[in-house]
Amino acid sequence: MANASTAHHDDHHDHHPTGLARWLFSTNHKELGTLYLIFSLAMFLVGGAMALVIRAELFAPGLQLVNPEFFNQMTTMHALVMIFGAVMPAFVGLANWMVPLMIGAPDMALPRMNNWSFWILPFAFTLLLSTLFMPSGGPSAGWTLYPPLSLQGGNSLAFVILAIHLMGISSIMGAINIIATILNMRAPGMTLLRMPLFVWTWLITAFLLIAVMPVLAGAVTMLLTDRFFGTSFFNAAGGGDPVLYQHIFWFFGHPEVYILILPAFGIVSEIIPTFARKPLFGYTAMVYATASIAFLSFIVWAHHMFTVGMPLGAMLFFMYATMVIAVPTGVKIFNWIATMWRGSMTFETPMLFALGFVVMFTIGGLSGLMLAIVPTNFQYHDTYFVVAHFHYVLVSGAVYAIMAGVYYWLPKWTGHMYDEKLGKIHFWWSTIWVNVLFFPQHYLGLAGMPRRIPDYAVQFAEFNMISSIGGFMYGFGQLLFVYIIWKCVRGGEKATAQVWDGARGLEWTVPSPAPLHTFDTPPLVDDKVAVHADRLT
């Protein structure tokens, strides 16, 4: 037995198992990165299919296709799958692939734990999705699982909570691994303030994950014991308080939204300098802005729950604290624009997605600022205005940044250039339809259409129909993305090591495709490799 395990340990460097075993037992950061990205793409399509069920039902007023219970399961599952299955694993996949390459490390710090963090995920999502086939159906109280409603469903809640626990364990282990890698495995000369911004944003994100995923685990464990073991954390009859759940949940939930966006900031901060052929403007300011956003994210949670009733002083505090976040975020937007200022810009697909991100994330950020204002929040709370807001920052924000990153690094991963023409079609198709999909939802929300309702008053019919058409067009357009990736993996123009003529950084010094083992001998890093505007001063 001991012999077998040593043998297994060794072959990770010398020869590789093939077939299924190669993927099941891999401890290689690049292979695990690929697994994460494929998993996240699959979940993006599953969650997208659920979104299409929602948009199909909302195409016209009245109940046509699904019953209300199933509709509620779709809204709940769509959110859980997209947040925990698509966006978070995509970022972890990108971190797995790129962080060691960017800091000149041979692999992640804890390769076996890396394997485990990935392979928990398919089990977690099998558990979560299996609830849809159970007699009591999937969770249907919204992804926030507010009690008492979430405790009034069937026993499948236990499966959902266990799935959330597994996702949390996976994320926490992934985050520990990323921090340990960044803090301990940097190549000589790669000081903290020479690290690429993607590495910085991930370092901060990983701390957020470790700080709040356990709080979510605690909150859902309390739900579990309230529902099945007779505790009364949130049960008013037993002396508990359902509002307490909302406080605990959003103490997790608000940092969570920055977990979903900070790595996106990092990706965009890599891409814009490359295609503007200028170093990133205000590198140090970007690092501090990211850290400030992360800090502020812990003290704004109650802006998600202004309408539960709280003292005026608390509302003012949470309103102003929330609005303060616009300052470091504004610094970022300013620096991206300043990076492009008088640059020699070209508009390859990664740059298009990055620019789409900057423009549309700003729209979502500004509607977020509107929601932060207490008196208007009372009117917009739980309407489609909120839906429009967070889809602008998550779809045309986080998802756009992930797609930008995939196009940017795909040649490095596969050794082939993707089809640039199809990539551009994918961008323009997506950008037109994503706006047709989500922009009308602002008007629906302002007119008072509530979210998470399968039917609506006829006055909302036109905008819903427009939104649904946008949804179907955007949704089916993403199949083109799958095809472009497939085509690029199969072949295409050979990519050089540098890939993009404006690209700087360690990841562009290794051949394309990146061999399985890189930086076995650590590279030496100096100011020529780490190029930021701040270095030149």
Place this chain on the structure above:
Amino acid sequence: MSASTPSTLRTAGTLALLAVAMFGFGYLLVPLYDKFCEITGIGGRTGEGVAVETLSGEIDTSRLVTVHFDATVNSALPWRFEPTQRMMDVHPGKLYETKYVAYNLSDRPVIAQAVPSVSPGRAALFFNKTECFCFTEQLLGPGESRDMPVRFIVDPNLPQGTSLVTLSYIIYKNDAATAVLAAAN
């Protein structure tokens, strides 16, 4: 070239401890929240009963505050439960008494517990109950009815501008105690 150096393991161990501590922090939020609500009166918490002697004896006869009484019965409880008086005009500092009436509509004994709340929230800290049925479990036999008294004093320090205070009770079935009772019979 092994990645798992002592420093890496130390970092990972520290971070794992941090994660465990944050799990504990999630649970710590429960007592913190209770304490916070008790101190600030948020959530309409009215606190425990107070002894009459501890309150200042001064009665502010120049001021009249309207107290509105409200009752809600949880749908799982087969009782009728309502205040005998809807409104009462009171002087801050003076002790008053009113009654709620509960009637068990079912054919078996049931134990229930009432949970009070006071609104507006800023008045919650100034509404003192010296006696309240909400402090204890209430047992009613089949078809039995009972008057349930509440004695209260509105604190003279109630902020000026607050002229209406609502005392609301929601009464729940105490499933655990009712089950014990049913098993004993």
